[in-house]
Amino acid sequence: GAVVSQHPSRVICKSGTSVKIECRSLDFQATTMFWYRQFPKKSLMLMATSNEGSKATYEQGVEKDKFLINHASLTLSTLTVTSAHPEDSSFYICSADRAGGTDTQYFGPGTRLTVL
Amino acid sequence: TQLLEQSPQFLSIQEGENLTVYCNSSSVFSSLQWYRQEPGEGPVLLVTVVTGGEVKKLKRLTFQFGDARKDSSLHITAAQPGDTGLYLCAGASGQAGTALIFGKGTTLSVSS
Numbered sequence: 001g002a003v004v005s006q007h008p009s010r011v012i013c014k015s016g017t018s019v020k021i022e023c024r025s026l027d028f029q030a031t032t033m034f035w036y037r038q039f040p041k042k043s044l045m046l047m048a049t050s051n052e053g054s055k056a057t058y059e060q061g062v063e064k065d066k067f068l069i070n071h072a073s074l075t076l077s078t079l080t081v082t083s084a085h086p087e088d089s090s091f092y093i094c095s096a097d098r099a100g101g102t103d104t105q106y107f108g109p110g111t112r113l114t115v116l
Numbered sequence: 117t118q119l120l121e122q123s124p125q126f127l128s129i130q131e132g133e134n135l136t137v138y139c140n141s142s143s144v145f146s147s148l149q150w151y152r153q154e155p156g157e158g159p160v161l162l163v164t165v166v167t168g169g170e171v172k173k174l175k176r177l178t179f180q181f182g183d184a185r186k187d188s189s190l191h192i193t194a195a196q197p198g199d200t201g202l203y204l205c206a207g208a209s210g211q212a213g214t215a216l217i218f219g220k221g222t223t224l225s226v227s228s
Binding site (some may be wrong): 006032034041091097108109110112 | 122146147149151156157158159160161164202204206208210212213214215216218219220221223
């Protein structure tokens with residue numbers, strides 16, 4: 001149990017376009033989902049915390065108008081990178097906190113975004 | 117602000133050697149998790165330690181949580197090329213809906 005999926009796994013887009021990344025908890029309900037960004041051989045950098053039915057909480061330095069997060073249900077959160085630029089190219093990972101569960105978070109497989 | 121200092125950042129060893137990765141903090145965590153991540157994939161949970169002084173073993177991997185729940189270590193015995201990857205420690209505050217605090221990661225390379 002405790003499987004988290006992300007879609008798409010890879011996406012290449014042109015500069016100026018928007019890209020939506022989905023994060024789903026497949027076999028459990030997630031009260032909270034987290035979005036991370038990761039650079040090569042570096043640790044995860046928290047971008048925002050997403051709670052079902054409420055506005056996401058963004059970390060300092062993360063533009064909320066650029067990285068739109070929607071947590072519409074207990075099993076789905078989406079991250080939309082708006083007006084993407086080459087510097088937005090990165091590995092984006094989500095994790096989910098099982099509702100009523102322990103501290104353990106379950107990570108998705110990540111999405112590789114390349115902006116040309 | 118809680119911080120987790122993870123060391124070493126990079127480790128390159130020969131097959132058969134032993135190694136230890138450390139995570140230290142001045143803060144107390146309700147639990148600490150260790151993840152392993154391969155390039156292009158998400159982190160995979162190896163273990164969660166909850167009790168101060170706890171030791172957990174996973175085949176050749178031994179995880180220890182400090183008595184004060186401020187630090188943890190991962191020891192690998194007789195490393196193999198398949199152990200190569202990025203190892204991440206992450207501390208939990210115990211508050212529901214709060215993000216994990218991640219260490220900077222240890223990139224391990226085991227050559228045969």
